[in-house]
Amino acid sequence: MAHDADPDGTVPILSSIAALRMDDDGTPASRYAERGQLGAGGMGEVRLCDDRRTGREVAMKVAHVEALHERFFHEARIQAQLEHPSIVPVYDIGLDASGAPYFTMKRVRGVTLRDILKKLRKGDAQTIATYSRRRLLTAFATICMTVHYAHTRNVLHRDLKPSNIMLGEYGELYVLDWGVASAQGAQPDAPIDLKLSRKSEDTTPGDIVGTPGYIAPEQLQGRAGLDARADVYSLGAILFGILALEPLHPLEMVAAMRSTTLGPSKGRPSARARGADVPPELDAICEKAIALDPEDRYPSALALHDAVDRYLEGDRDLERRRELSATHALAAQTLAGKAKDADAGGETELRGRALGEVSQALALDPANEGARRALLQLLTEPPREVPAEAMDVMKRSQHAQEQAVARSASWLFLFGAVFTVALACTIGFHVAWYAFVSAVLFVAAGLSLVRLGRTPYERAKTSYATVVTTTLAISWMSGMCGPLFIVPTFLIANTVGFLMQPNRTRRPYVLALTCAGLAVPLALEWAGLVPPSYVFRAGTMIVVNRVIDLTSWGMTGVFGCGAIAITFAIGLFFIRFRDVLSDAEQRLHLYAWHLRQLVPRSDP
Numbered sequence: 001m002a003h004d005a006d007p008d009g010t011v012p013i014l015s016s017i018a019a020l021r022m023d024d025d026g027t028p029a030s031r032y033a034e035r036g037q038l039g040a041g042g043m044g045e046v047r048l049c050d051d052r053r054t055g056r057e058v059a060m061k062v063a064h065v066e067a068l069h070e071r072f073f074h075e076a077r078i079q080a081q082l083e084h085p086s087i088v089p090v091y092d093i094g095l096d097a098s099g100a101p102y103f104t105m106k107r108v109r110g111v112t113l114r115d116i117l118k119k120l121r122k123g124d125a126q127t128i129a130t131y132s133r134r135r136l137l138t139a140f141a142t143i144c145m146t147v148h149y150a151h152t153r154n155v156l157h158r159d160l161k162p163s164n165i166m167l168g169e170y171g172e173l174y175v176l177d178w179g180v181a182s183a184q185g186a187q188p189d190a191p192i193d194l195k196l197s198r199k200s201e202d203t204t205p206g207d208i209v210g211t212p213g214y215i216a217p218e219q220l221q222g223r224a225g226l227d228a229r230a231d232v233y234s235l236g237a238i239l240f241g242i243l244a245l246e247p248l249h250p251l252e253m254v255a256a257m258r259s260t261t262l263g264p265s266k267g268r269p270s271a272r273a274r275g276a277d278v279p280p281e282l283d284a285i286c287e288k289a290i291a292l293d294p295e296d297r298y299p300s301a302l303a304l305h306d307a308v309d310r311y312l313e314g315d316r317d318l319e320r321r322r323e324l325s326a327t328h329a330l331a332a333q334t335l336a337g338k339a340k341d342a343d344a345g346g347e348t349e350l351r352g353r354a355l356g357e358v359s360q361a362l363a364l365d366p367a368n369e370g371a372r373r374a375l376l377q378l379l380t381e382p383p384r385e386v387p388a389e390a391m392d393v394m395k396r397s398q399h400a401q402e403q404a405v406a407r408s409a410s411w412l413f414l415f416g417a418v419f420t421v422a423l424a425c426t427i428g429f430h431v432a433w434y435a436f437v438s439a440v441l442f443v444a445a446g447l448s449l450v451r452l453g454r455t456p457y458e459r460a461k462t463s464y465a466t467v468v469t470t471t472l473a474i475s476w477m478s479g480m481c482g483p484l485f486i487v488p489t490f491l492i493a494n495t496v497g498f499l500m501q502p503n504r505t506r507r508p509y510v511l512a513l514t515c516a517g518l519a520v521p522l523a524l525e526w527a528g529l530v531p532p533s534y535v536f537r538a539g540t541m542i543v544v545n546r547v548i549d550l551t552s553w554g555m556t557g558v559f560g561c562g563a564i565a566i567t568f569a570i571g572l573f574f575i576r577f578r579d580v581l582s583d584a585e586q587r588l589h590l591y592a593w594h595l596r597q598l599v600p601r602s603d604p
Contacts (some may be wrong), residue, residue: 014224
């Protein structure tokens with residue numbers, strides 16, 4: 001018998017069973033061969049049958065309770081006219097020999113969402129591996145679209161719950177059990193009678209239209225005029241279970257379900273999730289879907305679908321970034337391993353590429369542990385040879401330090417020239433040319449240091465001329481007090497200044513010149529080429545000054561100023577050296593701190 005839709009295109013909810021009669025011998029036995037029972041519910045049972053006409057397997061649902069025949073037929077007609085891939089298609093509707101209605105439909109295989117969530121709560125390894133959160137959320141989005149399709153056909157499901165959702169082996173998804181579906185805005189079927197002894201999700205006849213724990217507050221109260229937002233609430237309760245792996249409302253006692261359903265919303269799964277990290281976006285979606293007031297919920301199942309789909313789009317992007325990050329991290333580890341066996345040039349090139357891969361991996365996923373550990377390996381295992389670029393940076397830094405020391409030391413030698421001229425003018429020298437030569441040597445040493453302090457890195461060379469002029473200027477002071485007083489102290493300070501520089505090739509020459517600055521004046525005296533500086537009489541050593549009158553009142557000041565100057569110079573040098581060393585230590589500790597932040601600490 002043909003059935004016409006209402007003018008607005010929606011499905012008529014009720015029709016007459018009497019209008020349906022078998023067109024063969026009056027029983028379904030001539031067409032269907034029963035093979036066993038698939039399941040049973042409050043309204044009847046479902047049997048597995050072979051359809052002799054088409055040769056296919058079908059599921060036959062048969063009503064048992066006569067009082068429910070009209071509801072049974074109502075379910076069959078609604079399900080038959082909701083043509084959607086996620087709604088099981090109805091093939092045939094009829095009456096058996098006893099007058100009980102039946103309908104046949106596609107035989108579906110799979111597992112219900114209820115069973116999946118139970119196994120996930122128990123930590124079943126295979127279920128965890130098969131049904132990831134992302135897969136369940138994708139299935140949930142499909143459920144929302146299926147329910148939205150029904151709403152566009154003016155049908156409310158009214159009993160959405162995990163046990164009415166089936167996931168197949170090959171990606172199929174079905175929304176089952178349309179037995180209590182109704183038109184939007186319809187009057188409630190009957191006053192709701194809550195049986196306090198009920199302890200399951202199953203809907204039973206005479207009990208309640210829908211399942212406590214999943215139905216909306218307005219449906220639980222038996223209000224008239226339900227709309228799509230009632231099913232949105234049920235979908236939100238299902239989403240809560242997927243995220244928290246716990247039901248939104250306690251399923252043990254109906255009274256407790258009523259209290260929590262009608263009470264203030266506690267719809268944040270993150271508060272009850274068992275060790276699962278629930279993103280705040282999903283928390284907010286779930287909370288909005290199960291708001292107590294229908295006005296605060298999503299206006300349709302489509303709106304709920306769109307909210308979840310937007311999250312999934314972002315989640316897919318995150319997953320893709322993690323996949324790319326893992327690829328780069330693996331490449332970094334491979335290159336780092338190859339670098340260990342390569343020659344010096346090849347090692348530098350491979351380590352550079354490995355660091356590039358690490359940077360890309362961490363840019364895509366800062367939490368990628370493989371990339372972090374690859375970076376730790378590259379930074380804590382130095383290459384056999386310092387790369388040319390790093391060596392150039394280090395040498396430029398060393399040159400800058402040399403320039404700073406040279407500029408400071410130049411002032412001391414120029415001050416020595418001025419001091420020598422001042423002595424010549426105030427105290428006077430026995431040998432005038434000695435004062436002139438002293439001043440010239442100090443000026444030459446000072447200017448040599450000035451030139452060293454201004455020489456660009458590109459033209460910098462080993463400053464042997466500076467070492468020679470400074471050593472000669474200091475050694476020339478032996479004419480005033482001999483080579484064993486004042487002069488050794490100045491030479492040591494000068495030598496330390498050059499030896500503390502990083503240029504290793506210069507060090508032997510600096511030591512040799514320093515020793516020569518002491519040995520040559522002594523050798524000249526021992527050879528009799530210059531008068532001796534020291535005379536020994538009766539166990540006393542007398543210093544003989546060949547150029548200045550030692551009895552002059554200014555001689556104490558000369559030696560005092562010299563001692564102060566050399567003390568100041570040495571102190572200034574070591575202060576600067578300590579500052580440079582402290583800066584290097586600070587940078588090293590900061591470097592180590594950054595590494596500790598980058599690589600997670602392992603538990604002891």
